Amino acid sequence: MGCRQTTALKIELLKGSVPVQMVNKFRRELSADRPVIDFVPQAQLKDLYQLLQPEEKKSRPENHSSSDLIMIGDYWLTQAIQQQLVQPLDPQVWQRWNQLPPQWQALVTRNAQGELDPQGQVWAAPYRWGTTAIAYRREQFETLGWTPQDWGDLWREDIRDRISVLDNPRETIGLTLKKLGSSYNITDLDLVVDLEDQFRQLHRNIKLYDSNTYLKPLITGDTWLAVGWSTDFSEKFRRQHNIGVVIPASGTALWADLWVQPTSEKPISNLPLAQQWIDFCWKPEIATQMSILTGTTSPIVNQLQPSELPETLQNNPLLFPKAEILEKSEFLLPLPESTLKQYQALWIKIRTETVGS
Template structure:
């Protein structure tokens, strides 16, 4: 089969991929990806759009081996899985173990994520907390974090310290045009129960 380009690949080849694919065990990521494929926002609050995404996933359900955020790793390395929805940092780790595996950022878009550092209001050592954050933001430290954890860095000084291979790794630093099609997860409080109800129906049984 051709190399996957978008989420629609899973539906197009669902018979060939039957029980050889996994999706994340995460309602917002799975529903969001399906919404995105259908041309809607990852963060849709439109009940009709959310229902359409659910119905589309129901069509795929018989071909899904499991909803897994971790177990897919050993299964794809052993060849029991052929395709897995996963986080980019996990994909980078797995590709380091098996260079034949490939990471794909779906052309209709995906979710954007960041790890953040925050200081609680009740922190007993505010000065120490700021010192730790400043240390983590030092260029050489941020560059090491990127290399060791396969996490992208927004630190431009750190980016310049990275090897060209890492700088040009699309799983870490996608092209701007690809990022523009992605969305950060936003609260959907007014329809969160609807998402949860559809998710329970989808993943049970």
């Protein structure tokens, strides 16, 4: 009876984020000795971030191999760096790092405090990204005689009490900032004229604040419009419920899923398989396949010409947004504590007011 091979590479990732076709192709491309690669799916991004915590590592059995790469959302990168849960990577070992758009390189280049810093180190490898988008019931808006195109449409009187939004101050106050021509990442909300009044007006149109079940009232017709994450608006979902989706013309919030290496004794430069996996994900043909199969977009796709993409990708504005919209869109970057307190104060003030007051 042969002895069991030890795992050469262990990757923990979000369930459904890496198509099995990609995994199989990567294994086929490896050397003849076929090292054991373990892809371990987790249900939610917060579960993956939890795996970086020291107490989680200690609770695992001694014979349980440690992870070489873990997928996390860009939302968690700042605190992961601050808490020294991840270690810097060496982009020089990646063949395709320079093919990433500058915006995605900048997102993961940070100082030891987790702040964006062009002179900092590279702490993660961007895998895929998506947007905050507007979904709407087609038949209802045909009756109204218009379709949503931009954030400003959420303030219209004829959709009073018919909107569901994310229960997230950065997203919902952020879209109000965007409507006013400002930035999601402005560091002093007091500088934005009419922000409080505009958020108050939007609040009157909102029926539900929820980040998990906001699609249910859209499906049942209790709401006619929902602000949510592009991954939730799959083509199958849109067809099944006759739902239209649009990325706001004035730009939107971007999010990204990243590969990080947990803090350990071994640097990434000694893990050629991890290097190969990251580079493999950035191959144009693989990046294209991943984008189509998962309903998200590889950053590599943004560097390709439309003629290099399959029609299914070219003609999907959720996966291949117009360049002018993308240029106006922003990642939700780390903010000073003073700004976060401003967000929280405004969030609580407006949401606890009596509607109509």
